[in-house]
Amino acid sequence: MTQSVLSVRVRNNAGVLSHVSGLFTRRGYNIDSLSVGVTENPEVSVITLVVSEAPEIVLQIEKQLKKLVDVLDIIDLTGEHSVKREVALVTIYVNKSNRHEVLTLIDVYEAHVIDITDSEVMVELLATPRRISSFIAVFADFGIKEIARTGTISLAYPSSRKGADKA
Amino acid sequence: MSIGPEKTGAQVMIDTLLSHGVEVAWGIPGGALLPFYDDLYNSSLRHILVRHEQGAVHAADAYARVTGKLGVAIGTSGPGATNLITGIANAKMDSIPVLAITGQVATASIGTDAFQEADTYGLTIPITKYNALLKNPDDVARITEEAIRVAMSGRQGPVHIDFPKDVQSGLTRKTTPGELKVPARHIEPVPLVGDLDQLADAINHAHRPVFYVGGGAVMSGASEVLLRIAEKAQIPVVSTLTGLGAFPGTHNLHLGMLGMHGTAYANYAVQECDFILSIGARFDDRVASDTKDFASHAVKAHIDIDPAEANKRVAVDIYVQGDARVVLEQIENSVLRVETREWAKRVAELRDANPLKFTLTGSDIKPQYVIHRIWERTRGEAVVATDVGQHQMWAAQYYPLKNPRHWVTSAGLGTMGFGLPAALGAKIGKPDSEVILFSGDGSFQMNIQELGTARENNIKVKIVLFNNGFLGMVRQWQEMFHGNRLSHSQIHFNPDFTAIAGAYQIPAMAISKPEEVEAAIDFLLNTDDIALLEVRIPAEEKVFPMIPSGKAYTSMMDYEHSGDGSVFSPNQFKEN
Structure with missing residues (x-):
């Protein structure tokens, strides 16, 4: 199933997240990630949803979201016309014999080491969701202690903004 | 925004309701609503005290169904609010505009598990x-205005305002709404979007067209234009449960209800049609149980005010977004006149060959016959309220309604206990109409306490209580699909319903023999008061036709006569 990225601009009301997430629960849609944050307008927040559903279901999701009073507009950012970024914090197990190899690989991914002990390295990576998944797959062999990911955030490239507005 | 003298938040809400023409509210006061009810005390807003909050919200719902106006229900915090929940869900499923107002603990106590606190x-x-949860008296006028406008706009539906006690008593100078904060699409008329020429062409090119009419046709007031177009082009009409009344029930082109308990001829027509136009209906599972099978030979078109209904369960070829009445008026002149249509003759044959039918015997009263006779005696003009179950389906089949907004039934949610409070709401909404409630012994006991509300306010509804000692529809499914294992569907003890009515000072009688039916209907209709008629019926009587859940229309089971007695089919179509 292809992933769709929906950027949902909402009125910054208490309860708006319950309305949006509740819609997904009660209609049985699958969310891969959901991130919420403020925008240039303090009265408006943006919820970035990544969903794995068939195109006709994604259309249903957009229509159902538009029925929520606090939803201002929805932009479909699926595809190449938008930037997608995610932050991950990953703690990897290391030992004396493999530490050098681990640090070299971390460098390859342009990730930053946040903290390091004899047995663990904590890394921060800002990248596309795909690159983060690749990073995690590579370090799974060394052993991953824990992961925290923010979920995807996305904006359309200014040069491609025409045609991106669907809502 | 006018800056006038200070008023309480409660007064501002009451004033906003009155400014929208709200005439009646149903509710029960409580601790968290004392400031609100204090301001209601001297208000011109009529308040009807119910016996349980569920009764308030069903009454408000029914009032809205028969009048087209907003229904208002009020309950206190905690249990008062949770008692409203079933009725709010009921209104949501059938798209009925209801405003639920709930008391809430004071803002400083929210989140502390205070007495009678719930996250309403x-x-x-x-x-x-x-x-909305009100937090400031300054927001009361705006939020009340927004709630009412949203409830009444587009695809209508319920709205809720949670009103903390200190916000009710708090003072504000903001007594008018000012600028609303909801996006315009929620409060302005839904724009018409779609290709009307394509829709009219599809109608004109069809050989075997059917109009499939739902609650949206009733809500939009589409009946007159629907009748004109159907007659002009000789197009047969089938109705959903909520669509009943949108088209005259006894019209020669009307085929009654379709779907699970629809008429055989409506379902045959849907199978044979080459074009079907849904007018404010949503292809739900009681109509299009098997979505691939539904009208599988037909071009499908859909008019709906809610674009989220387009292609939700059944993919359609043509979709027009808009109010059903407006869309039909726009295409009326483009629909070509058809003097005679072979297809119309075909569906008349299907109807003659496969009528609704049941067996009359000398020993038992048949509920279908009682409904049929009440239909004849009231000329199809009564407002009919129902509970949920077998009696509901029999009423849908055997009381063809003459007019829209005369049918008050819980369709989408299927809420047992809806009937009695709904009948009261309907009678307050249409005081000059005869209001008949058809109920069953299971449903009736779910809100039987509202007999007190009826008596106290002299709301003269006529109650027909079919008593078979069972949760009848459950029993029917158990007999047909669960090896006749009647697991907990029998009500082994029922009270003496006439004695209960008597305790509420409501005239009542009970009958169990066919020869008593006419005198009993005389009693029911001639009593100038509330009246209750208990009709004891055989437990084995079932609702037919029936398409089993999830099955195709070809799996329809029609009534089969066996044993004693004679088959009876009402002629519901003698007027045309």
Whole structure:
């Protein structure tokens, strides 16, 4: 199933997240990630949803979201016309014999080491969701202690903004 | 925004309701509503005290169904609010404009598990179009205005305002709404979007067209234009449960209800048609149980005010977004006149060959016959309220309604206990109409306490209580699909319903023999008061036709006569 990225601009009301997430629960849609944050307008927040559903279901999701009073507009950012970024914090197990190899690989991914002990390295990576998944797959062999990911955030490239507005 | 003298938040809400023409509210006061009810005390807003909050919200719902106006229900915090929940969900499923107002503990106590505190705002999120927790008296006028406008706009539905006690008593100078904060699409008329020429062409090119009419046709007031177009082009009409009344029930082109308990001829027509136009209907599972099978030979078109209904369950070829009445008026002149249509003759044959039918015997009263006779005696003009179950389906089949907004039934949610409070709401909404409630012994006991509300306010509804000692529809499914294992569907003890009515000072009688039926209907209709008629019926009587759940229309089971007695088919179509 292809992933769709929906950027949902909402009125910054208490309860708006319950309305949006509740819609997904009660209609049985699958969310891969959901991130919420403020925008240039303090009265408006943006919820970035990544969903794995068939195109006709994604259309249903957009229509159902538009029925929520606090939803201002929805932009479909699926595809190449938008930037997608995610932050991950990953703690990897290391030992004396493999530490050098681990640090070299971390460098390859342009990730930053946040903290390091004899047995663990904590890394921060800002990248596309795909690159983060690749990073995690590579370090799974060394052993991953824990992961925290923010979920995807996305904006359309200014040069491609025409045609991106669907809502 | 006018800056006038200070008023309480409660007074501002009452004034906003009155400014929208709200005439009646149903409710029960409580601790968290004392300031609100204090301001209601001297208000011109009529308040009807019910016996349980569920009764308030069903009454408000029914009032809205028969009048087209907003229904208003009020309950206190905690249990008062949770008692409203079923009724709010009921209104959501059938798209009925109801405003639920709940008391809430003071803002400083919210979140502390205070006495009679519940997260009512959180509870109503999935069952309302709009909900709000008031935190400041300055917001009362705006939020009340927004709630009412959202409830009444587009695809209508319930809204909820949670009203903390200190916000009710708090003072504000903001007594008018000012600028609303909801996006315009929620409060302005839904724009018409779609290709009307394509729709009219599809109608004109069809050889075997059917109009499939739902609650949206009733809500939009589409009946007159629907009748004109159907007659002009000789197009047969089938109705959903909520669509009943949108088209004259006894019209020669009307085929009654379709779907699970629809008439055989309506379902045959849907199978044979080459074009079907849904007018404010949503292809739900009681109509299009098997979505691939539904009208599988037909070009499908859909008019709906809610674009989220387009292609939700059944993919359609043509979709027009808009109010059903407006869309039909726009295409009326483009629909070509058809003097005679072979297809119309074909469906008349299907109807003659496969009528509704049941067996009359000398020993038992048949509920279908009682409904049929009440239909004849009231000329199809009564407002009919129902509970949920077998009696509901019999009423849908055997009381063909003459007029829209005369049918008050819980369709989408299927709420047993809806009937009695709904009948009261309907009678307050249409005081000059005869209001008949058909109920069953299971449903009736779910809100039987509202007999007190009826008596106290002299709301003269006529109650027909079919008593078979069972949860009849459950029993029917158990007999047909679960090896006749009647697991807990029998009500082994029922009270003496006439004695209960007597305790409420409501005239009542009970009958069990066919020869008593006419005198009993005389009693029911001639009593100038509330009246209750208990009709004891055989437990084995079932609702037919029936398409089993999830099955195709070809799996329809029609009534089969066996044993003693004679088959009876009402002629519901003698007028045309």
